[in-house]
Amino acid sequence: MKNIYYSIICSLIMSITFTSCEDYLDDVPKGSKIPQTLADFEALIRNEYTNHTVNVNQALNLLNDKYVTAATLAFDRLTNANYLWDESANRIELNMSDEGTYYFSYSAISTFNLIIENALVTTEADEGEQRELWAEAKVLRAMSYFNLVNYYADTYEASTAASKLSIPLITSANINAPSTQVSIQEMYDFILKDVEEALPYLPAVSQTVLHPNLGTGYAFYARVYLQMNNYTEALRYADMALAENDALYDWTSFYNANETIIENPDSYTSLPSPMGYNYVENYNYRHGAVARFASENDISIERAERFETGDARFLSRWKIRTVGAETFYKATLSGNFNYGGITSVEAYLIKAECLARDGAINDAMDVLNQVRKTRILVDEYEDLTAANKAEAINAILKTKNNELILTIVPFCDARRLNAEGIYPVSFSKTFNGTAYSLASDSHLWTMPFPQGATDNPGNGTLTQNVEK
Incomplete structure (x- = not known):
């Protein structure tokens, strides 16, 4: 995780200053190479290909909301396990390379952390402009955390949310920032607080649809x-x-x-x-897994x-x-398709x-x-x-x-309804002559963290929320 954040911060700073990351890190105490103006930080929100990609492909596979070819099912074992609802598959072992959802989201969160930490002291801006940028970054950070907690953790239930783990909460862009795997309740409280603090400063009409x-x-x-x-x-x-x-x-x-x-x-x-x-x-507007035409x-x-x-x-x-x-x-x-907004x-x-x-x-x-x-x-x-x-x-x-x-919404709704138990969601199908089914209480409704994240959790620890 630390190496990921190192590369994220480097790319952000180099996109603005055109200096090397090593130079930037060496010069941080002097403050000589850091972006300073409101425009410097506002430009990061416009970086849609890095900060507005919402990849939930495995959730779409589980719902069978996208068609998967026979060739893909033959070579992509993780996709096969989700698409064909294979309860016996160890998706933790299979999730060795499907890291886009996790790292794209935390890359965006790092960007939004950087903006939040600096927006209120940017130059060439009045307080209203500073607060607006700060608020926009808070909403985008909250949206990213919502996607992650509804992908890698169990769904919210008031009776168990305080006792179940969710995902790492990171609130600083510093590469050595603490990474604490908080409870589901703590994560939802954080998301709600981010939005609550942002609402008074959000504009009725934003600069772009990315804002x-x-x-x-x-x-x-x-x-x-x-x-x-x-x-x-x-x-x-x-x-x-x-x-x-x-x-x-x-x-x-x-x-x-x-x-x-x-x-x-x-x-x-x-x-x-x-x-x-x-x-x-x-x-x-935010892209889905593909941030291009x-x-x-x-x-x-x-x-x-x-x-x-x-x-x-x-x-x-x-x-x-x-x-x-x-x-x-x-x-x-x-x-273009607004799958993530x-x-x-x-x-x-x-x-x-x-x-x-x-x-x-x-x-x-x-x-x-x-x-x-x-x-x-x-x-x-x-x-x-x-x-x-x-x-x-x-x-x-x-x-x-x-x-x-x-989008991630049908997946979130299905998990919510399954936890409630009144309107549970389950599926069945016949594929190539074999019957398959997905029960409402299946462990498949929670995705495993990628192995890269659990093997290198950064400045913290990371525990899987699903057994396989």
């Missing part, structure tokens, strides 16, 4: 409180987020404008993704069947294709679930249908209704899983 605005803070607060089963606070902050931005993209219009290409079974011409930096639903992941036939009939968002993004012996749904959009549709669906849990079934379904009207083609659209809380929540979660496919 969190006030809507981001509210929407992320709603996400965290939902994960903690605090539906009152989740609803409150979802409403506040929607007051900042309640726009929904009209996918039916996108489909209608491109119907000729979309419905041509022999055409796999890529259409430009509307889900990039200028997507009207964005609060803030690209296409989406393909999805399996079984996963495609979970979308509603007439879902224009699905029809515009994937099309069935056969290559050799494999048939799957080929991704048909290219460009937060969008208004998540706030709507958090609000809908919270209303349903409070017994306001009709109100919850009204919110859900408000989303669906921008997704389901008019010839297929009918308002959904629910006779009780369970029907409402199941309908809301079905839409949410489809809306936020290829």
